[in-house]
Structure formats: structure tokens, C-alpha cells
Amino acid sequence: MRPARCVAIAITLSLAFISCASSEMDTLQVREEGNNLLLSVPVSRLSMTLPKGELAQAQKPSSGPTSSPRYFMLEDRPNGIIVSGWFEPDRGYEGFKNYWKGQLEDWKAQGLPPPQEPTFLETNGWNAVCYDLQIPAGVNTHIRAHYVKAGTWIDVHLSLTTERPTNEARNKLLKVFESIQVTEKQ
Numbered sequence: 001m002r003p004a005r006c007v008a009i010a011i012t013l014s015l016a017f018i019s020c021a022s023s024e025m026d027t028l029q030v031r032e033e034g035n036n037l038l039l040s041v042p043v044s045r046l047s048m049t050l051p052k053g054e055l056a057q058a059q060k061p062s063s064g065p066t067s068s069p070r071y072f073m074l075e076d077r078p079n080g081i082i083v084s085g086w087f088e089p090d091r092g093y094e095g096f097k098n099y100w101k102g103q104l105e106d107w108k109a110q111g112l113p114p115p116q117e118p119t120f121l122e123t124n125g126w127n128a129v130c131y132d133l134q135i136p137a138g139v140n141t142h143i144r145a146h147y148v149k150a151g152t153w154i155d156v157h158l159s160l161t162t163e164r165p166t167n168e169a170r171n172k173l174l175k176v177f178e179s180i181q182v183t184e185k186q
Contacts, residue, residue, distance in 0.1 A: 027069040028087055030057060040185070041070055041087045045150040048087075049181045054078050081176060085156040093153040096127035096146050103144070115142075117166075125149060125182065130170055138163040141170045143177050150184050 025042045032038075037055060040047035058075035073084040093099075100118075107114065115131035122128075128145035140161045147154040160173045 023069065028072050030072060030074075037074065039072055039087070041152075044087050044152040045185050046087070046147075046152045046154060047183055047185060048147075048154060048156075049183070050083070050176070051179050055081075055083065058082070058084075079172075080161050081173070082159045083156065083176065085154065088153045088155065090148050090151050090153045093146070093148050096129075099146065100129055100144075121145075123178070126177075126180075128177070130174070132166055132170070135161070139166045139169045141166065141173055143173055145177065147182050149182070154182065156180065 028039060028041050030037055030039050032052060033049070035052055036049045037052050038047055038049050054076040055074040056076075058073040068086060070087045071084070072086075073082065075082050104114065113134055115133060118129050118131040120127075120129050126145045126147050128143055130141070130143050133140045133142065138161060140159065142160075143156075143158040145156045145158075147156075156177075158173050158177055160169050162169050162172075164172075
């Protein structure tokens with residue numbers, strides 16, 4: 001084999017290895033630790049833990065923003081709860097108020113009804129909004145929350161669809177939200 005060709009092959013293999021290593025470092029990992037699920041992205045200094053309960057990884061959409069390697073989707077089918085979101089670099093974060101304003105503008109542009117009873121929270125480093133969406137039967141309640149620290153922006157969306165009363169549904173979702181722990185890796 002000619003030396004120039006050997007060098008070209010070595011460079012190609014090195015680039016392929018770097019590409020694979022880079023994509024693995026940018027890909028969200030979900031693993032069970034005892035009774036909890038631990039979510040992390042190797043390049044992030046943050047990890048997120050929540051009680052497993054009935055949560056299981058759900059089939060992720062394969063297109064659009066939810067096709068990101070840093071997107072997660074967990075579903076508790078027996079209780080109608082979905083927990084989804086992203087781990088992203090914080091450089092793209094423009095603040096919770098700007099995020100919420102953009103959400104409302106997007107919904108309006110799509111002809112969707114406005115959220116009912118939005119309630120804003122700041123707790124344990126999270127900025128969040130709880131709200132309900134009208135559906136023909138039952139309750140569809142949501143929590144959108146952001147945690148920004150150590151160069152990482154964690155965006156979490158919790159939702160619950162049920163026939164139970166609104167306050168009961170929201171309290172159930174808040175209990176799940178309050179169980180989420182974010183820690184900085186050492």
C-alpha cells in the first residue's frame with residue numbers, strides 16, 4: 001500500500017472515531033439506579049434523577065426537534081403521565097419569560113386556545129409554569145420547567161391527561177415535578 005493512501009485511510013478512520021465519540025458524548029443516556037432513573041449527557045456537568053415508579057422510555061418521534069440525541073421521553077401509562085425534555089447548552093437559553101412569551105405566540109399562530117390558569121413557580125433552581133389545556137373530556141394539565149446551571153439548560157415538560165378534577169391532576173403532576181433532583185457531576 002502506498003504511504004499517501006495509508007495516511008488518507010488513517011485520517012478517515014480517525015475522523016470517524018472522533019465523530020462517533022463526539023456523538024456518544026452528546027447523546028442523552030437513561031439508566032436505572034435502584035428505584036430511580038438517572039438522565040445525563042456525558043458532555044454536561046448536570047444529571048437529573050427522578051423516581052422510576054411506572055415510568056418507562058417511550059417511543060421518541062423521529063423528526064423535528066424531538067429527534068435530538070439529547071431529547072428524552074418517559075411515559076407512565078397506567079397513570080397517564082408523560083415526562084419529556086432536553087438537555088441543551090445554556091448558550092441558547094434566553095430566559096423563562098422569553099420562552100413563555102414565545103410559546104404563547106406559537107400557540108396563537110397555530111390557532112390553538114390559550115392555556116388556562118397559568119401559575120408560575122421558582123423552586124429548587126427551576127423556573128416553571130403550570131397550566132391546563134382544554135380538551136373535550138377530562139383534564140390535560142402541564143408543567144414546563146427550566147433548570148440552567150453549569151453550562152447546561154434542562155427543559156422538562158410534564159403532562160397528565162385524566163378524568164380526575166383539575167386540582168387533583170395538577171397536584172399529582174406537581175408531586176412528580178418536585179421529586180426531580182438535579183445534581184452537578186464531580
